Amino acid sequence: MPERLTLSAAAAAAGGTTVVAGPKASFAPLSLERLSGFSSDRRALKGRRVAIATAEMAPALAAMCELDGLAQRMLLLPGGLAADLMSAIMDAAEIDAAVVDADQPIFNGAGRDAYAYQLNDLREAEPLSPPIATEWAMPTSGTSGKPKVAVHTLNTLTSAIKPTAGVAYATFYDIRRYGGLQIALRALLSGAFLAVSGAGETPSEFVARLTRLKVGYVSGTPSHWRRALMDASTPDFAPRFVRLSGEIADDRVLQGLRARFPSAEIAHAYASTEAGVGFVVDDGKAGFPAAFLDRNEAPELRIVDGTLRVRGPGAALRLLGEGAPALKDSEGFVDSGDLVERRGDRCLFLGRRGGVVNVGGQKVSPETIEAAVLAHPDVLACRASARRNPIMGAIVVVEIVARKGVAAGQDLERAILAAAGARLQPHEVPAMLKFVPELPLTDGGKLARDA
Amino acid sequence: MSARDAIFQEMRDVAALQKKRLATLADDLPLLDSGLDSLGFAILVARLEDRLGADPFARSDNVKFPNTLGELVAFYDEALA
Numbered sequence: 159m160p161e162r163l164t165l166s167a168a169a170a171a172a173g174g175t176t177v178v179a180g181p182k183a184s185f186a187p188l189s190l191e192r193l194s195g196f197s198s199d200r201r202a203l204k205g206r207r208v209a210i211a212t213a214e215m216a217p218a219l220a221a222m223c224e225l226d227g228l229a230q231r232m233l234l235l236p237g238g239l240a241a242d243l244m245s246a247i248m249d250a251a252e253i254d255a256a257v258v259d260a261d262q263p264i265f266n267g268a269g270r271d272a273y274a275y276q277l278n279d280l281r282e283a284e285p286l287s288p289p290i291a292t293e294w295a296m297p298t299s300g301t302s303g304k305p306k307v308a309v310h311t312l313n314t315l316t317s318a319i320k321p322t323a324g325v326a327y328a329t330f331y332d333i334r335r336y337g338g339l340q341i342a343l344r345a346l347l348s349g350a351f352l353a354v355s356g357a358g359e360t361p362s363e364f365v366a367r368l369t370r371l372k373v374g375y376v377s378g379t380p381s382h383w384r385r386a387l388m389d390a391s392t393p394d395f396a397p398r399f400v401r402l403s404g405e406i407a408d409d410r411v412l413q414g415l416r417a418r419f420p421s422a423e424i425a426h427a428y429a430s431t432e433a434g435v436g437f438v439v440d441d442g443k444a445g446f447p448a449a450f451l452d453r454n455e456a457p458e459l460r461i462v463d464g465t466l467r468v469r470g471p472g473a474a475l476r477l478l479g480e481g482a483p484a485l486k487d488s489e490g491f492v493d494s495g496d497l498v499e500r501r502g503d504r505c506l507f508l509g510r511r512g513g514v515v516n517v518g519g520q521k522v523s524p525e526t527i528e529a530a531v532l533a534h535p536d537v538l539a540c541r542a543s544a545r546r547n548p549i550m551g552a553i554v555v556v557e558i559v560a561r562k563g564v565a566a567g568q569d570l571e572r573a574i575l576a577a578a579g580a581r582l583q584p585h586e587v588p589a590m591l592k593f594v595p596e597l598p599l600t601d602g603g604k605l606a607r608d609a
Numbered sequence: 610m611s612a613r614d615a616i617f618q619e620m621r622d623v624a625a626l627q628k629k630r631l632a633t634l635a636d637d638l639p640l641l642d643s644g645l646d647s648l649g650f651a652i653l654v655a656r657l658e659d660r661l662g663a664d665p666f667a668r669s670d671n672v673k674f675p676n677t678l679g680e681l682v683a684f685y686d687e688a689l690a
Contacts, residue, residue, distance in 0.1 A: 361641075362641055381647055384647075384674060385641070385647050387674040388640050388641060388650075388674045388675065388676060389639075389641050389676070390639060390676035390677070391639060391641070410666065410667075410672065413672040414672045414673065414674055416672075417672050417673060517648075518647065518648075545655060547651045547654065547655055548654060548664060548666030548667060549647060549650045549651040549654055549666070550647060550648060550651035553648075553651050553652065553655060555655075571626070572626065575626065585648075589648065589651060589652045589655065590652060590655060590656070
């Protein structure tokens with residue numbers, strides 16, 4: 159994509175997209191050069207650092223179209239975040255204004271200037287000129303401590319996208335996360351139809367809607383797809399292109415998809431918020447060909463100390479936030495933290511370094527979970543770890559040493575889960591608790607962790 | 610205890626832990642209408658592996674995913690046979 163072409167201009171040049179979110183909401187970004195959903199003059203956001211904090215995905219995508227080229231930085235916030243976490247992410251991204259829903263806002267700006275946005279009340283607006291290069295900021299996951307935010311540009315985000323017209327797109331992801339955003343941008347740059355799920359819509363209802371709309375290209379995590387494979391309510395669901403990303407695609411889910419969608423093109427992509435898109439594998443097997451490690455074209459891949467490193471045009475520029483580490487090594491490679499083992503001519507993913515758990519595509523740091531579990535007064539010590547799981551890829555298991563004299567049983571289990579749940583995001587809440595008499599320590603006195 | 614009894618009991622326990630309302634359990638109940646979400650099923654399968662010593666989802670000779678509760682029970686019965 160050429161420099162300084164804004165998202166709305168690029169979408170307009172592609173011919174315009176219709177976005178359908180839930181049974182009702184829709185918009186055509188073609189119009190957003192000259193129309194605006196802001197209740198006040200959007201030019202007040204020129205050069206500002208703006209968070210998009212709407213409940214639904216469709217207004218968030220419309221706001222992205224309006225803010226690209228206008229704001230100095232825009233921060234995408236996926237749905238379902240607790241207000242205090244949203245505020246902490248905004249602090250990390252040095253945000254000074256927020257786009258909020260005009261009706262029943264889920265977020266009030268927490269002291270920042272709030273700008274009301276309404277997708278079903280577009281009004282005429284002046285086109286933006288000249289546009290500036292907007293930074294696209296997205297929170298990363300799986301780190302402990304204060305939130306970290308990866309900074310992209312429209313160019314890094316679209317580096318792997320080859321616009322393809324003639325197919326309608328949909329994603330099980332939240333389009334404010336990297337994997338979902340890839341599909342939304344692909345649809346916008348292709349002038350293609352895009353369907354995203356609406357608030358309150360169940361996954362089964364979403365699949366039924368995609369079937370009625372004859373959507374051809376559907377992306378999601380292996381966990382999203384396993385769920386779809388367990389859903390017999392829409393036998394006519396038959397996308398032409400099935401895409402998996404965000405977590406390890408194992409042979410079983412790939413074979414299950416092949417059996418369920420015999421004529422579909424099935425591929426799994428490797429991508430992350432930090433490293434961008436690494437590669438796409440379409441031979442129906444888990445992992446990726448070891449030959450990818452030797453290729454000279456971007457993105458380049460190498461394995462260093464057991465983890466995959468990626469260097470390519472899709473990588474984020476840098477990380478923001480207190481104590482944020484350097485994103486790239488001295489040669490410009492991003493360390494993915496994904497453990498990879500070479501077996502013959504194939505490379506297989508083994509999990510995440512540092513005990514980080516990938517639960518259905520969302521990374522969780524064990525330290526974050528342990529801190530929440532330790533907040534319960536009857537917990538003396540605990541250790542969170544990943545357990546492989548055929549439904550969600552992995553789940554979080556916490557071994558707990560209970561305080562002496564406390565009865566370790568179902569009542570305590572429930573109390574600990576309730577206490578931890580109040581401090582964690584839904585996907586971070588431990589799936590299983592195991593009471594143990596003691597936990598092993600390393601020679602240095604630290605909690606021993608595998609891998 | 611049969612696989613069926615173990616599955617039904619664990620489903621009730623997981624639903625209680627996850628604060629989900631469980632549907633009336635019957636063979637023709639679609640799994641996705643049972644009241645458990647994906648995480649609930651993930652926990653169920655892990656607990657059943659601990660309890661029954663089997664994870665039929667890990668078998669490579671059966672690529673189909675069960676759709677109903679009856680199919681899930683048959684899935685475990687096969688793995689335990």
